[in-house]
Amino acid sequence: MMKKLGKIYIALVLMFLYIPIFVLIVFSFNESKSTVFTGFTLEWYAKLFRNDMIISSLINTILIAVAASILSTILGTLAAIGIHTMRKVPKAVVMNITNMPVINPEIVTGVSLMLLFVFFAARMNLEFGFWTLLIAHITFNVPYVILNVMPKLRQMDPNLFEAAQDLGCGPFTAFRKVILPEIMPGVLSGFLMSFTYSLDDFVISYFTCGPTSQTLPITIYSMVRRKVSPEINALSTIIFVVVVVVLIVKNIIENRKYKNTASGKADY
Numbered sequence: 001m002m003k004k005l006g007k008i009y010i011a012l013v014l015m016f017l018y019i020p021i022f023v024l025i026v027f028s029f030n031e032s033k034s035t036v037f038t039g040f041t042l043e044w045y046a047k048l049f050r051n052d053m054i055i056s057s058l059i060n061t062i063l064i065a066v067a068a069s070i071l072s073t074i075l076g077t078l079a080a081i082g083i084h085t086m087r088k089v090p091k092a093v094v095m096n097i098t099n100m101p102v103i104n105p106e107i108v109t110g111v112s113l114m115l116l117f118v119f120f121a122a123r124m125n126l127e128f129g130f131w132t133l134l135i136a137h138i139t140f141n142v143p144y145v146i147l148n149v150m151p152k153l154r155q156m157d158p159n160l161f162e163a164a165q166d167l168g169c170g171p172f173t174a175f176r177k178v179i180l181p182e183i184m185p186g187v188l189s190g191f192l193m194s195f196t197y198s199l200d201d202f203v204i205s206y207f208t209c210g211p212t213s214q215t216l217p218i219t220i221y222s223m224v225r226r227k228v229s230p231e232i233n234a235l236s237t238i239i240f241v242v243v244v245v246v247l248i249v250k251n252i253i254e255n256r257k258y259k260n261t262a263s264g265k266a267d268y
Helices: 002-027 043-050 052-084 088-103 106-124 130-155 160-166 171-200 203-208 216-226 230-267
Strands: none
Touching: 002 230, 043 052, 043 230, 052 088, 052 130, 052 171, 052 216, 088 130, 106 130, 106 203, 130 171, 130 203, 160 171, 203 216, 216 230
């Protein structure tokens, strides 16, 4: 009885989560703009790819996400290594300061960054646009990289770096060949999390963007304020399909790695 109730509960949760997405996908192929399905069409997908505003926002979003993720990963990894080498009390203080942007409401971060950019704009001729968006995304992504890299540093043998230097490696070579491979899973996790947050962010981007540089969530918001266009349904469907494909590929790769590792252990 309990197993049946558990299955029913899971089914209801999945329906609650995915029925709205299914409805969105269906109406992206609707011939009419109304909420009544009148016929199948690909017109909205064709219009989507002819919409210069959406395409430029998508390109801008991807550029900012890639650049912010790479820079955040570099800065966050170096910061995590520096924090890891600190003494106990300074490390605890710095980690608490680092965690503040994570627990801080996004609207507070967005408004504070906007005021900071306004301050510099009046003195350094700084204009709101691509660079303000990039700086803002780096600011809220760095703490997530630190949080992903720190556990890998704690798991690592603290004597590896010194052992590599004793065997003839310079500091940079020891870091590149010994430390970096050990913490690479955390670095990749931090990069992927930064990329995801950059693509998805709306609140902070809304306060730090300019009229010439907007991200896709802001463009979608401006379009939805007037009326929900079927082009938005088409765009959301494409994004959903891409995410599902990426997850499937990721799971296939992980399963193959797990099977190879298991077979290797069995042979051993």
